Amino acid sequence: MADWIDIAGESECPPGTSIERVAANAMVALANVDGQLYAIDGLCPHQGGPLGTGALCGKVLTCPWHGWQFDVTTGQHQYSANVRQQSYDVKVENGRVFVRKGSADLAVPRGELA
Secondary structure (H helix, E strand, O other): OOOOOEEEEEHHOOOOOOEEEEOEEEEEEEEEEEEEEEEEEEOOOOOEEEEHHHHEEOOOEEEOOHHHHHOOOOOOOOOOOOOOOOOEEEEEEEOOEEEEOOOOOOOOOOOOOO
16 A cells, blocks of 8 residues: 555544454545544454444553553553554645555554463
8 A cells, every 4th residue: 555545534433433444455534633633543452343344542442342442642552562463654635635645654563462
């Protein structure tokens, strides 16, 4: 996913919400924190739950299946330093939301909690 990919209309993800979208065969969780959009890998590393359909509280997105929580601004798991979701660059143009893999974002292996 080197190029920008159109995934949603800006109005589809109002402040305080998250949505699930597909971008270049990758599931993406798009979240709106106080008017700023963030995108992370949309599949929970625990059991593949759909993060984009989870509850967003502040900047923390909770997986609807088993409650794993991630900071959408960084992709970091809330309780384990070893678990971090891939994050994506986000831009809005003409009311459309575009994502791409962050150029400075290194691939982080999916960890497991003990």
